[in-house]
Amino acid sequence: MFASLFGVFFGLSCVCKDSSQSTLGPPLLFGPSVVLMGEVAEFTCELPTHPKNESILLQLYREDDRNKLLGEYTSLDGEVAVFPTVIQPHHKGNLECVAKAQNNSNMQPTVSKVLHLKVVEPVTGAEIDVVSGRSELFEGDSLEVRCIVSAGDPVSFKWLRNGGHIHHGALGNHLMIDRMTSEDGGSYMCVATNHFNETQVYTSNSSEVVITVKDVVSNPDISFTVVKDDSHNYFAMVTCQSSSGTPPVTFSLYNGTQLVANTTVEEGNAIFKVTLVLDTHMGWLQCQADNGYRVAYSPWIPLEVVSVGGPVRLHYDHDVGENYAVIGLRFYCQATKGSHPRYQWFLNKTRLHDRGIFYYIVHQPPERSILQLSVGKSIAGTYNCEVSDSFDNSTTITSRRWYLDREAVNRLPVPVVAAVFGCFTVLVLLVFIWCGLGVLLRRRTYVEETPLEMEAMVAACEGEMDWSDFSEDEEVVKAARAAELDQTSAASVED
Ligand SMILES: *[C@@H]1O[C@H](CO)[C@@H](O)[C@H](O)[C@H]1NC(C)=O
Ligand SMILES: *[C@@H]1O[C@H](CO)[C@@H](O)[C@H](O)[C@H]1NC(C)=O
Ligand SMILES: *[C@@H]1O[C@H](CO)[C@@H](O)[C@H](O)[C@H]1NC(C)=O
Ligand SMILES: *[C@@H]1O[C@H](CO)[C@@H](O)[C@H](O)[C@H]1NC(C)=O
Ligand SMILES: *[C@@H]1O[C@H](CO)[C@@H](O)[C@H](O)[C@H]1NC(C)=O
Numbered sequence: 126m127f128a129s130l131f132g133v134f135f136g137l138s139c140v141c142k143d144s145s146q147s148t149l150g151p152p153l154l155f156g157p158s159v160v161l162m163g164e165v166a167e168f169t170c171e172l173p174t175h176p177k178n179e180s181i182l183l184q185l186y187r188e189d190d191r192n193k194l195l196g197e198y199t200s201l202d203g204e205v206a207v208f209p210t211v212i213q214p215h216h217k218g219n220l221e222c223v224a225k226a227q228n229n230s231n232m233q234p235t236v237s238k239v240l241h242l243k244v245v246e247p248v249t250g251a252e253i254d255v256v257s258g259r260s261e262l263f264e265g266d267s268l269e270v271r272c273i274v275s276a277g278d279p280v281s282f283k284w285l286r287n288g289g290h291i292h293h294g295a296l297g298n299h300l301m302i303d304r305m306t307s308e309d310g311g312s313y314m315c316v317a318t319n320h321f322n323e324t325q326v327y328t329s330n331s332s333e334v335v336i337t338v339k340d341v342v343s344n345p346d347i348s349f350t351v352v353k354d355d356s357h358n359y360f361a362m363v364t365c366q367s368s369s370g371t372p373p374v375t376f377s378l379y380n381g382t383q384l385v386a387n388t389t390v391e392e393g394n395a396i397f398k399v400t401l402v403l404d405t406h407m408g409w410l411q412c413q414a415d416n417g418y419r420v421a422y423s424p425w426i427p428l429e430v431v432s433v434g435g436p437v438r439l440h441y442d443h444d445v446g447e448n449y450a451v452i453g454l455r456f457y458c459q460a461t462k463g464s465h466p467r468y469q470w471f472l473n474k475t476r477l478h479d480r481g482i483f484y485y486i487v488h489q490p491p492e493r494s495i496l497q498l499s500v501g502k503s504i505a506g507t508y509n510c511e512v513s514d515s516f517d518n519s520t521t522i523t524s525r526r527w528y529l530d531r532e533a534v535n536r537l538p539v540p541v542v543a544a545v546f547g548c549f550t551v552l553v554l555l556v557f558i559w560c561g562l563g564v565l566l567r568r569r570t571y572v573e574e575t576p577l578e579m580e581a582m583v584a585a586c587e588g589e590m591d592w593s594d595f596s597e598d599e600e601v602v603k604a605a606r607a608a609e610l611d612q613t614s615a616a617s618v619e620d
C-alpha cells in the first residue's frame with residue numbers, strides 16, 4: 126500500500142519533472158499462436174528502446190495469473206529476451222511480457238500486448254459412460270451416453286453403432302436416444318478427434334459398449350390339458366405362453382391371489398403341473414409373465430374339469446340341392462356334459478378317420494362333433510358316435526346307431542311343412558301312442574332294424590330329436606339301434 130502510494134507520488138512528480146527519462150516503452154512479445162502440448166516453443170520479448178544504463182527485467186506471465194512466473198530475463202543493454210518453454214496446459218491463454226527497471230523506482234513497469242496461445246493436446250483415452258445406467262434397455266426406454274476422454278483439447282466427437290455413423294441425438298460428447306427400438310441395439314463406440322495445424326490428426330476410439338434393447342413380454346395365453354398318471358391321479362398341465370418378449374421370462378401361476386408356482390424360462394413357454402379333482406371347481410387361474418420391465422397378465426380361466434356324462438345325443442340335418450335332391454347330410458353328436466370330451470365316429474362299428482372319401486369330421490369341442498356326409502355311392506351303413514374324456518378313455522358313452530342307405534336318401538320327399546302343420550294334432554296323438562309302444566318295445570326286444578317312424582317317435586319322446594328332423598327326414602334314415610347300447614355308459618374298468 127505504502128509502496129504503491131509512494132510509486133504514484135513519484136510517478137506523478139516525475140511526469141511533472143521529466144517524462145522522457147523516467148518512462149519505459151511497452152515491450153514487444155512474439156511467439157507461436159498454436160503449439161502442441163509438450164513441445165518446446167520460444168517466446169521472445171524486447172524493448173524497442175532500451176533506457177541507457179538501466180537494467181531491465183523482462184517477465185513472462187499469463188494475463189490472468191501474475192502469481193505464476195512463466196519466464197524471466199534481465200536485459201542490461203537492449204538484448205532480446207528468449208523464453209524457451211516446454212508447453213504445458215497452463216500455458217494456454219493470453220500471454221504477456223512485463224518490463225521493469227530493476228534499480229530505478231522512478232520508472233513505471235510496462236506490459237506488452239497479449240499473445241493468444243492455443244495449446245493442442247492430442248486426445249487420448251476415450252471411453253463411453255452410460256449416463257442412463259443400464260446397458261440392457263427395453264423398447265421405449267431412452268438412452269443417454271457420454272464420451273469422456275482422459276486428455277485432449279479441443280476435441281470433437283462422433284458416434285458409431287455397429288460401425289455406422291449415428292447422426293441423430295448427438296450433441297457435443299453426449300448422445301441421447303429418446304425412444305429405443307430394437308434397431309437401436311448394438312455395439313456403440315465413440316471416436317474423439319482433434320488436430321494440430323490442419324495436418325496432424327489425433328484420434329482416440331473408445332472400447333465398444335454393447336447396448337441391448339429387449340422386447341417387453343406380451344400378455345401370456347393360458348390353457349391347460351388334463352393328464353392321468355399311473356396311480357389314477359389327475360393333473361392339469363397349465364401352459365403359460367407369451368408370443369413375444371426377450372428371454373429370460375419368469376412365469377408365475379396364480380390361483381386367485383395365491384402364487385401356485387413360478388419358473389424362469391430361457392425360451393418358449395412354461396408348463397405347471399397342478400393337482401386336479403374332477404368335477405370340482407378348483408379356483409381361477411392366471412399366468413403372469415415378467416422379463417424385467419413390467420408384469421404381463423393372462424386372462425383368468427376357471428380350473429374345472431367335468432368328466433363326460435350321457436346321454437349322448439345324435440341328430441342330423443341335410444342340404445338340399447336342385448330338385449329337392451339331398452346332396453349332403455350332417456350328423457351331430459353331443460354329450461350331455463363334459464369339459465374335455467373326445468368324440469369318435471363309427472361306421473359299421475369301424476372308427477372313421479377325420480376325413481374319408483365321402484365324409485369329413487369337424488370337432489367343435491367341448492359342445493359337439495359333426496360328421497358331414499356327401500350323399501353318394503358308399504354311404505350305406507350304420508353310424509354312431511362315442512364320447513370319452515380326452516384324458517381318460519375308461520369311460521366311453523355311445524350314441525344311438527342310425528342306419529343309412531342311398532335309396533333312402535334318394536327317396537327323400539319334398540319338404541312337407543304344410544302337411545306337418547296340418548297333421549300336427551294327429552302327430553301329437555301318434556307320438557303319445559308310440560311313446561308308450563316304443564317303451565314297451567324297448568323293454569321287450571332287441572330289434573336290429575326298427576322301422577324309422579317308430580324310432581323317430583321314440584326319439585321325439587325322449588327329446589333327442591327335433592320336430593323338423595322328424596317331419597322332414599323321416600324317410601331318409603332308418604335307425605338301427607341296439608337298445609341296450611343306446612345312451613348307456615360302457616365303462617370298462619382299467620386295471
Ligand atoms: C552507470 O551507472 C554506474 C553505477 O550505477 C555509474 O558508475 C556510471 O557512471 C553510470 N554511467 C553513466 C554513463 O551514467
Ligand atoms: C541493481 O541493484 C541490485 C540490487 O538491488 C544490484 O545488485 C545491482 O548491481 C544493481 N545494478 C545496477 C546496474 O545498478
Ligand atoms: C503448419 O502448417 C503450415 C502450413 O499450413 C506449415 O508451413 C507449418 O510447417 C506447419 N507447422 C507444423 C508445426 O507442422
Ligand atoms: C478408430 O475407429 C475408426 C472408425 O472405426 C477406424 O477407422 C480407426 O482405425 C480406429 N482407430 C483406432 C486407433 O482404433
Ligand atoms: C418365485 O417363488 C419364490 C417362492 O416360491 C419366490 O421367493 C420368488 O420371489 C418368486 N419369484 C418370482 C419372480 O416371483
Ligand SMILES: *[C@@H]1O[C@H](CO)[C@@H](O)[C@H](O)[C@H]1NC(C)=O
Nearest residue numbers: 380385399400407408409428
Ligand atoms: C385354489 O384356491 C382354492 C381356495 O383358496 C383352493 O380350494 C383350490 O384348491 C386352489 N386350487 C389350486 C389348483 O391350487
Ligand SMILES: *[C@@H]1O[C@H](CO)[C@@H](O)[C@H](O)[C@H]1NC(C)=O
Nearest residue numbers: 472473475503504505506507
Ligand atoms: C356297412 O354295412 C352295410 C350292411 O349293413 C353294408 O351294406 C355297407 O357296405 C357297409 N359299409 C361299409 C363301409 O363297410
Ligand SMILES: *[C@@H]1O[C@H](CO)[C@@H](O)[C@H](O)[C@H]1NC(C)=O
Nearest residue numbers: 513515516517518519521617
Ligand atoms: C385309451 O387310451 C390309450 C392311450 O391314449 C390307448 O393306448 C388305448 O388304446 C385307449 N383305449 C381305448 C379303449 O380306446
